[in-house]
Amino acid sequence: MGDNLSRGILSKLLGMLQLLGSAIFIAALVFTLVSIITAENWQIKHLPKVTWVFIVIFIPLIGMALWWIVGREYGPAREEFVSFGDPRRREALERRTMTNDEDVEAQVQREIEYHEREARIRRLEAEVQARRAERD
Numbered sequence: 001m002g003d004n005l006s007r008g009i010l011s012k013l014l015g016m017l018q019l020l021g022s023a024i025f026i027a028a029l030v031f032t033l034v035s036i037i038t039a040e041n042w043q044i045k046h047l048p049k050v051t052w053v054f055i056v057i058f059i060p061l062i063g064m065a066l067w068w069i070v071g072r073e074y075g076p077a078r079e080e081f082v083s084f085g086d087p088r089r090r091e092a093l094e095r096r097t098m099t100n101d102e103d104v105e106a107q108v109q110r111e112i113e114y115h116e117r118e119a120r121i122r123r124l125e126a127e128v129q130a131r132r133a134e135r136d
Helices: 002-038 049-058 060-071 088-097 101-135
Strands: none
Touching: 002 049, 002 060, 049 060
């Protein structure tokens, strides 16, 4: 009798553990899918968002692990972050430190000069192409 009682308790305990494990698995699956769906484009690496969703749905354990390890980009947005050697780093830092109207005005003036130089380069390139066309 005692043997049957302990088997019954053990059976119920194993059933509860299976239920708990299933609940944890489903919660992790839902959490991962929500993470994929709500992630911005700059946060998703290697594959498109839809592909990540299908991977997690069709191969859940491996898909969840892959998403959290290699599929998601952690850190600042790519639009704001530039690497150390990138010339845009200086501009990004300047944008953060502008505090008064003189700084803003100076930045606008630099942008105007930059665009004027770019326009001059385009004009000169067109002139060179026109001269080459005349020779040919």
